[in-house]
Amino acid sequence: MKYHALDTPALLVDRDRLEANLHNMAELTRCHGKMLRPHAKTHKTPEIAQMQLAAGAVGLTVAKLGEAEVFAEAGCTDIFIANQIVGEQKLERLVRLARQCTLRVGVDSLEVAVPLSEAARRAGVRVGVRLEVDTGLHRAGVRTKEEAIALAHALAKLPNLELDGIFTYEGHLYQANSDQERAIAIARMSETLADLRESLVRQGFAISVTSVGSTPGARFTAPVPGLDELRCGVYVFNDRMQVARGAPKESCALTVLTTVISVRPDGRVIVDAGTKALASDKPFADQTMGEVLEDTSLRFVAASEEHGHLQAEGGTRLRVGDKVRIVPNHACTCVNLHERMYVVKGEEVEDVWEIRARGKFL
Ligand SMILES: Cc1ncc(COP(=O)(O)O)c(C=O)c1O
Structure with a gap:
């Protein structure tokens, strides 16, 4: 798959x-x-x-x-x-x-x-x-x-x-x-x-x-x-916080796959990953919530619980139903929100791992 x-x-x-x-x-x-x-x-x-x-x-x-x-x-x-x-x-x-x-x-x-x-x-x-x-x-x-x-x-x-x-x-x-x-x-x-x-x-x-x-x-x-x-x-x-501290961008292994659910005339693209899929960490001065792997000209400018807001400069080719991957700001808090991770090689999903200790804060 x-x-x-x-x-x-x-x-x-x-x-x-x-x-x-x-x-x-x-x-x-x-x-x-x-x-x-x-x-x-x-x-x-x-x-x-x-x-x-x-x-x-x-x-x-x-x-x-x-x-x-x-x-x-x-x-x-x-x-x-x-x-x-x-x-x-x-x-x-x-x-x-x-x-x-x-x-x-x-x-x-x-x-x-x-x-x-x-x-x-x-x-x-x-x-x-x-x-x-x-x-x-x-x-x-x-x-x-x-x-x-x-x-x-x-x-x-x-x-x-x-x-x-x-x-x-x-x-x-x-x-x-x-x-x-x-x-x-x-x-x-x-x-x-x-x-x-x-x-x-x-x-x-x-x-x-x-x-x-x-x-x-x-x-x-x-x-x-x-x-x-x-x-x-x-x-x-690794994650965006580590990249800001010297880790190579190509070492970021974790992304959240998200679907475009709305495209607004002003170039704002709404995706189905908000703070409940990516976590709320906003450690950067520009307040961005993550980075779009496929197109770094799209800025992840805001998020509510279930919605992510991507801002396209000069229009976008993204349409409702398209999927993009987001590199999270902070991998640890992001992983804790998910039940499983899909292990990918190239485009192929090779494995599914259960995140068995997620939510174990007691
Ligand atoms: C006690 C302790 N040891 C090790 C680590 C790992 O550090 P890092 O997240 O920078 O890899 C943490 C992170 O919070 C920690 O609290």
């Missing part, structure tokens, strides 16, 4: 581009001797996780317990939830999962760690923990070296937890405007993490892993000695 024959809106993934992206990141990390633990919140799809593991990934990263459950069920044996897990219902599920696979989870306070330790002790399981450090994003994570060391000492006294590493997410890198700014931010982050790790090791803690994240950071973090593990996520598909 040709993808043009699909009903729309439909999420398409270009197999060749996906495979090239997987290969390139696997090579980047391998040639610098780094472990790759890709963030699966981007694709939420077991088939892609299997491809990442087959290409040498040491395990998966997820943000949510529900995602971890899906990937464990699909056979993934080593999962890091790079997030704080809080609340009785979740802790019950977490310790159950810890019997099924090697599980690590983030901690940045005793308020998070104590109930986790109690749940693990009650269930008779050991849970790996990694201490989250805020290196500039100002989201979760301990903010000072003193706070980190005090927390490590307190964790050592808690039963059934095993501290094996420190981690950060350098999401503030998304605000950097040039490679020079990115390099400076990474150098600062690396120094902070190296200094903390050295202090922890000196005080007797077995910190075997320093783990960092982010796709735009990968080419800067991969060569840094002392950073052991990269948790890039969005690299599998």
Whole structure:
């Protein structure tokens, strides 16, 4: 079947581009001797996780317990939830999962760690923990070296937890405007993490892993000695946000196929993909919602829930019923809206993958 024959809106993934992206990141990390633990919140799809593991990934990263459950069920044996897990219902599920696979989870306070330790002790399981450090994003994570060391000492006294590493997410890198700014931010982050790790090791803690994240950071973090593990996520598909940060346009593997449902006399073309098919991210100054792959002179100027507005400069040849593909601004939020993705090689649909962890935000 040709993808043009699909009903729309439909999420398409270009197999060749996906495979090239997987290969390139696997090579980047391998040639610098780094472990790759890709963030699966981007694709939420077991088939892609299997491809990442087959290409040498040491395990998966997820943000949510529900995602971890899906990937464990699909056979993934080593999962890091790079997030704080809080609340009785979740802790019950977490310790159950810890019997099924090697599980690590983030901690940045005793308020998070104590109930986790109690749940693990009650269930008779050991849970790996990694201490989250805020290196500039100002989201979760301990903010000072003193706070980190005090927390490590307190964790050592808690039963059934095993501290094996420190981690950060350098999401503030998304605000950097040039490679020079990115390099400076990474150098600062690396120094902070190296200094903390050295202090922890000196005080007797077995910190075997320093783990960092982010796709735009990968080419800067991969060569840094002392950073052991990269948790890039969005690299599998790339998107307009990554292109704005140096990824080649031809590496964008994900598109939303959409149908023209109305053509207005003023050259405005209305398609059947709005924010419920593409997500609402508008990170660009011009407020565009995506890019039309077939014709970049069409600007995706606005969207409501079920409608996308394309503006044609100087008229358009598009007619009602025509189909075009849209490159989303942000692949992760876009994928989460769809039940399945169609795997395309050239024009041919080769596979249909269920996005099994979509909507798993609990
Ligand atoms: C904790 C954590 N690690 C890794 C990543 C992956 O980063 P990216 O989306 O830039 O690939 C994210 C993304 O949000 C994250 O929150």
